[in-house]
Amino acid sequence: MDVEQTALPGIGLRHEFTTRAGRRVGVVSYRTGRRDLVIYDKADPDRACETVKLNDEEADALVELLGAPRIVQRLNDLHREVEGLVSLQVPVSSRWDGKTMGSAQIRTQTGASIVAVVRSGEVNASPLPDFVLRERDVAVVVGSPETTEAAGQILASG
Numbered sequence: 001m002d003v004e005q006t007a008l009p010g011i012g013l014r015h016e017f018t019t020r021a022g023r024r025v026g027v028v029s030y031r032t033g034r035r036d037l038v039i040y041d042k043a044d045p046d047r048a049c050e051t052v053k054l055n056d057e058e059a060d061a062l063v064e065l066l067g068a069p070r071i072v073q074r075l076n077d078l079h080r081e082v083e084g085l086v087s088l089q090v091p092v093s094s095r096w097d098g099k100t101m102g103s104a105q106i107r108t109q110t111g112a113s114i115v116a117v118v119r120s121g122e123v124n125a126s127p128l129p130d131f132v133l134r135e136r137d138v139a140v141v142v143g144s145p146e147t148t149e150a151a152g153q154i155l156a157s158g
Contacts, residue, residue: 016040035059061122087115088148090155092137102129110150112143 006014008028016026016038024040039050054062096104106114117124117131118138124131133139141151 037062084144085142086145086148087140087142088152089118090139090141090152092117092133092135092139093156094135095157096133096155097135099133100129101127101131101133104133104154106141106151106154109154110143110147112141112147112151114139114151115142116140 001017003015003017006016008014010031012028012030012032014026014028016024018024023042024045026038026040028036028038030036033056035054037052037054038048041047041049101114101117106112114127115125116139117127117133118140119134119136139151139155141148141155143151
């Protein structure tokens with residue numbers, strides 16, 4: 001699928017693509033952080049027939065809704081393609097509540113990677129080191145059987 005990117009001087013960026021059904025869809029990312037989801041008129045692809053303004057929280061929610069199933073599918077595909085790669089879902093213990101993910105030093109200590117954190121049913125994909133962990137989060141850890149097991153021990157220890 002081709003995604004076209006267009007610079008909008010003084011405004012931000014526009015990304016657009018055409019669906020298989022022939023609908024043109026775009027996202028305008030403003031320099032202020034605001035995002036607009038744009039659906040273009042099927043008869044006139046230069047005319048927006050619907051625009052939905054999204055604040056940061058709404059944009060994040062939409063990304064999670066659209067992205068979470070894709071992350072799980074990609075992990076499952078990787079498991080089939082890469083021998084020895086496993087993923088483990090680890091409940092985060094109270095020891096890490098309120099601490100950043102980076103403070104756990106999972107990759108440094110074990111070689112495994114935290115690729116997502118699930119909180120209250122919402123997936124936080126590719127969390128950064130400053131992501132704050134909460135008790136009862138579930139960390140999705142990827143690596144070898146040995147490295148994921150080591151990471152699981154660190155995150156589940158209380």
